Amino acid sequence: MNPEPVRTTGTETIQIRPLTTLEEFNRCVELQREVWDFTDSELVPKEIFVVAAGIGGQVFGAFDGAEQIGFLVSVPGIRGGRSYLHSHMTAVLADYRDRGVGRRLKLQQREDALARGIELVEWTFDPLELKNAYFNIVRLGATVRKFVRNKYGRTTSPLHGNLPTDRLVAEWWLKSTRVEAILRGQPPAPAADRQRVAVPRAIGELKKSDAAAAEKIQAEARRQFEHWLGQGYAVTGFELTDQAGTYLLEPYAD
Numbered sequence: 001m002n003p004e005p006v007r008t009t010g011t012e013t014i015q016i017r018p019l020t021t022l023e024e025f026n027r028c029v030e031l032q033r034e035v036w037d038f039t040d041s042e043l044v045p046k047e048i049f050v051v052a053a054g055i056g057g058q059v060f061g062a063f064d065g066a067e068q069i070g071f072l073v074s075v076p077g078i079r080g081g082r083s084y085l086h087s088h089m090t091a092v093l094a095d096y097r098d099r100g101v102g103r104r105l106k107l108q109q110r111e112d113a114l115a116r117g118i119e120l121v122e123w124t125f126d127p128l129e130l131k132n133a134y135f136n137i138v139r140l141g142a143t144v145r146k147f148v149r150n151k152y153g154r155t156t157s158p159l160h161g162n163l164p165t166d167r168l169v170a171e172w173w174l175k176s177t178r179v180e181a182i183l184r185g186q187p188p189a190p191a192a193d194r195q196r197v198a199v200p201r202a203i204g205e206l207k208k209s210d211a212a213a214a215e216k217i218q219a220e221a222r223r224q225f226e227h228w229l230g231q232g233y234a235v236t237g238f239e240l241t242d243q244a245g246t247y248l249l250e251p252y253a254d
Contacts, residue, residue, distance in 0.1 A: 014101055016108045019059045019071065025049035028059070028071045028091075035091040044089065049073055056116075058085065060108050062092065062101050069093045072105040074121065085113055087123035106140055107183075110174050119175050124151060124167035127221055128203050128214075130245030133168075137238040137247075141182035142170035144235035145252060147225040163207065163215055166222055168235065178236075190237055191250035197224045198246045 019025060025046040032043050052075050053059045062070035070092035074085040087109065092101045113121060125132050127147075136142045150164035173179055178188055199221055200206075206214040228249050229235075237248030 013064050015063045016060055016104050019061045024061055027068045031071060031091050058109055058112055060105055062105055069096050070101050072109055083118055084120040085118055087121050114174055121172040123170050125170060127168050128199060130240060133245055134238050134240045136170050141179035142172045144168045144170055145229060147229050163218055193250060195228050195233060195249045196246050197221055198244045200244050
């Protein structure tokens with residue numbers, strides 16, 4: 001009998017590979033329950049994973065030995081005659097977070113996209129999820145030019161705190177000088193003309209303990225994002241301290 005894989009603080013035992021079987025797609029549905037605690041009506045069903053894998057999307061899984069502990073799913077899109085990928089979900093079990101698993105899933109996504117001549121991946125994320133924002137902007141090099149109010153409606157997930165699902169749209173330009181430098185660990189120098197949108201680090205607890213206060217903070221962040229993004233600014237940086245997560249915006253030109 002083979003020994004159980006050793007679990008470490010890194011990702012030495014974790015493998016990333018494409019998912020192809022109904023059993024693996026069904027596991028993606030189970031992982032959604034475990035990560036977000038959605039009701040059945042809000043789960044992305046296995047059929048969507050089947051379709052995504054068959055029409056030029058991406059369905060990757062993260063495995064610790066034989067155990068599937070995460071996944072990423074994206075679907076193909078086209079805008080202005082240009083093909084891109086919309087990355088709809090990336091999920092990692094709680095015991096495996098902060099161990100680089102999510103980053104490895106995203107880097108596999110990038111490698112696969114570039115091999116197919118695709119240079120843009122987009123996804124949405126909650127501006128109140130500060131660690132996620134840090135990951136997207138600082139670790140991956142995504143930028144943000146779009147804000148969407150209540151994109152998915154209010155959900156049953158405790159992580160959303162029954163708040164409107166406001167979302168920022170991350171643009172990951174895979175071959176850009178900015179992204180390549182950040183992935184090498186050489187972030188570009190910040191622009192001199194920057195605006196700031198700060199969200200208190202306590203927002204996670206407020207979602208659970210004081211929904212009215214959390215929604216007030218969300219509304220103020222929404223106001224600022226809509227103002228500055230509407231003025232031609234883009235989110236290009238992010239600072240995370242014990243007190244707050246601060247989005248850094250600068251004038252943006254295509």
